[in-house]
Amino acid sequence: MAENVAIDIRGVSKVFGSGEHAFAAVNDAVLAIRQNEFFTLLGPSGCGKTTLLRLIAGFEFPTSGEILLNGQNIALMPPFERPINTVFQSYALFPHMSVAENIGFGLLMLGKPKAEIDARVNEMLKLVKMEALAKRKTSQISGGQQQRVALARALAPQPKVLLLDEPLSALDYKLRKEMQIELKRLQSETGITFIFVTHDQEEALTMSDRIAVMSAGKILQVGNPREIYDEPSDRFVADFIGETNFLKGKITATKGALSQVELTAGGNVLASRAENLDQTGEITVVIRPEHAHLNATNNKSSKHDLSGVLANIVYFGTDTHFHVTLADGMNFIVRQQNKPHQKGELSIGDKVAITVADNAARVLRS
Amino acid sequence: MPNAAAIIESERKRDVRTRWYLSAPALIIILLAAVGPMAIVLVYSFLTPGPYGDVAWKFSAEGWFNVFVERDIFDNTLSLADAHVSILWRSIKLSLLTTVLTLLIGFPTAYFIATRSEKSRELWLFLITIPFWTNLLIRTFAILEVIRNEGLINTILLEAGIISAPLQILFTDTAIVTGMVYVYLPLMVLPLYASLEKLDFRLIEAGYDLYATPSRVLRKIIIPLVKPGMVAGSILVFIPALGAYVSPSILGGGKNMMLGNLIELQFGQGRNWPLGSALSITLMLIVMTALIAYVRNAAKTGAGHG
DSSP: OTTTTEEEEEEEEEESOOGGOEEEEEEEEEEETTOEEEEEOOOOSSSHHHHHHHHHHHHSOOSSSEETTTTOOOSSOOOOGGSEEOTTEEEEEOTTHHHHHHHHHHHHHTTOOOOHHHHHHHHHHHHOOGGGTTTSBGGGHHHHHHHHHHHHHHHHHOEEEEEEESSSTOOOOOHHHHHHHHHHHHHHHHHHEEEEEESSHHHHHHHHHHHEEEEEEEEEEEEOOOHHSOSSSHHHHHSSOOOOOEEEEEEEEEEEEEEEEEEEEEEEEEEOOOOTOSSSSEEEEEGGGGGGEEEEOTTTSOHHHHHEEEHHHHHOSSSSEEEETTTTEEEEEEEEETTTOEEEEEOOOOEEEEEEOTOOOEEOOO | OOHHHHHHHHHHHHHHHHHHHHHHHHHHHHHHIIHHHHHHHHTTTTTOOOOOOOOEEEEEEEEHHHHEEEOTTTTOOOEEEHHHHHHHHHHHHHHHHHHHHHHHHHHHHHHHHTOOOOHHHHHHHHHGGGGGGGGGHHHHHHHHHHHHHHHHHHHHHTTSSSSOOOOOOTTHHHHHHHHHHHHHHHHHHHHHHHHHSSSHHHHHHHHTTTTOHHHHHHHHHHHHHHHHHHHHHHHHHHHHHHHHOHHHHHHTTSSOOOOHHHHHHHHTOOOOOOHHHHHHHHHHHHHHHHHHOOOOOOOHHSSTTO
C-alpha cells in the first residue's frame, strides 16, 4: 500500500443484531484515505456512512475486517487511545465547562503541562476566531459559535485524522456556506486528514478532494468530485448526485470507449461507458440536463438527437428547466442558462428537438 | 377626578388583596399543620416537666440545659451529657454512612436503568417502587429475619462451613445501617435516575474521543453533570435517616439509640416533654444547617448549568 495512506479500510463489515434481524450497516467496505486529504462519505440517511465514521472513531468495533491508521491496525483499539478526534453532529460540547475548558479537555486528558495547554487553547481560539468568548459557558454562545468551538476542541490535540459527522446540518444556509469555506481553510492550514460525512451532495462536491458514495452499507464509487459527477459508476450514483435524465436503449455499435446507442424513445446518441460494462440487452443512458439543448422543430437545418413535446417550463432565475415528454412517454429535463432580455420563444405544447452535447451521454448498468 | 397614578395604585392594592384571598386556604393549612405544632414544641421546650408526662405551665430552661449537660441527681454537680452527645454523634455518623452507601449502590442502579430501552426503563422504575407498597415495620422485620443469628445469612454461612459460630449482626450499628440503606435506597435512586436520564450520552462519547479513560469520563463528565441528582438524593436520604426511629429501635435493639429513639424516650418512659421538645428542635436545626449549606453550595456551583 502506498506510503501516503492515512486510513486504510480493508473489508470492514459491521452487523447489528443477530439471526434473522441481523442488519449489515457497513458491508465489506474497502477504502484508502490519503494523508492531508479532504475526504467525504456521501449518501442518503441510513446508508452506513455514520457507522463507518464511528468505526474509524472507535465508538463501534467492526464485525470483520481491518482498519489501519498509518499501517497500524486500530480496529479494536478503544476510542481514547486513537489519535483521531471527532466533530459531532450535535457538537456534544461539555455544558459544565467554559469554551476554553472544552478546547483544552483533550490536551488535559493527554496529561500535557498547563502552560502548553493554555498556549494551544489560545492558538485554537485564534484559529476559529473565538478569542473574545473564551470564558463563556457553551450554553451562552450561538449555534455557529458552538460549531467553531467543537472544531477547535477536536483540532487542539493535533489528531492524525479529524472526523466530521454532518457538522453543518444544524446551521442555516448562509452560515453553512461560510463554514464550508472555513473548513476548507482549516484543513489546508492544519494539514490534517479530514473525513467528512454528509448527505448533501452539493456540500460534498464543493468541499472534497475525493468522495465515496455509499448506499445500503456499500461503497458504490470513490473518486474526485468531477469523476463522481461526470462519470457515475451506476444508476444510484448518477441519480443521487445532481439532476439526471435516464433513458433506455440498446447498444448497436462500439468503437473504443464510445458506443452508439439506439434509444427506446427514438433517435441515437453516442455515449461513453465504463470499460467492464456488459453490452448486451437493455442499458441505461444518463444525460445531465445542462448538457442538452432545446430547439423548436421548425428549425430544420440543425441535426438533433431526440424529439418530444414541451410539457412544462420552470423558471429558476439563473436558468430555466424545460420538461419535455419524449415519444415513449418518459420525461426529459433540459436546463438552459438565462440570458439578459431573453424572451420566451417556446411555449407549452410546442414540438421541440433536443440536441445532446458531445461526450455528454454515458452508458450505465440498468 | 382621580389621576392615573392613583388609579394604578388602587388597582395594585386590589391585586395584592386578591392574591391574599386566593392563597388563604393554603396559608391556613400551613399555619395549622406546620407552624402551629412547631410553635407548640418550641413553647413546651421552655416549660417544666409534669410528674406523669405532659408539662407544667412554668417557665424553665432545664429542657434545653439537659440537651448537652447532665445534673447529678445526688450532688447537683454538672457534667456533659455523654449519652446525648454520643447518640447525636451516632445519628450523624450512621446517617452519613447510610447516605454514602445508598449513593454507591444507587448510582450504578440508576445508571443501569437510564441506559435501558425506553420500555424496560418503566419496568425497572416500577420494581424500584415496589417496596413502598409494604409497611415500613414489615420491611424492617424482614431485614431482621435475614440478619438475625438464626436468620438467612447466618444459616447459609454456617451450612457452607464458612463460619463456625453465627455472626452477631443484629443489634449492632451495621444492622441499623443495613436497614436504613434498604429503606432509603429508592429515595436515592429516583432523583439520580431523573438526572441521568437527562444526561446526553453523546457527551460520554465526546469524552472518550478526547482521550478520557472510562474512569475519567465518570469523574470529569458524568458526575459533574448529575451532581444535582446526587445532592437531591443525598438530602432525601440524610434527613429522614437522621430522625430514623423504626430501624434503630428494631434492628439496633434499643441499645444503640439514635436521635429519634432518644426523643421518643423523653415523651414516653422519660416523662420529660420539655427535653424531648428541645431535642426535636436540635434535630431540626441540624437538618436546616445541612440544607442551608446545600443551597449556598448549589447557588455557587449551579450558576449557568443551563
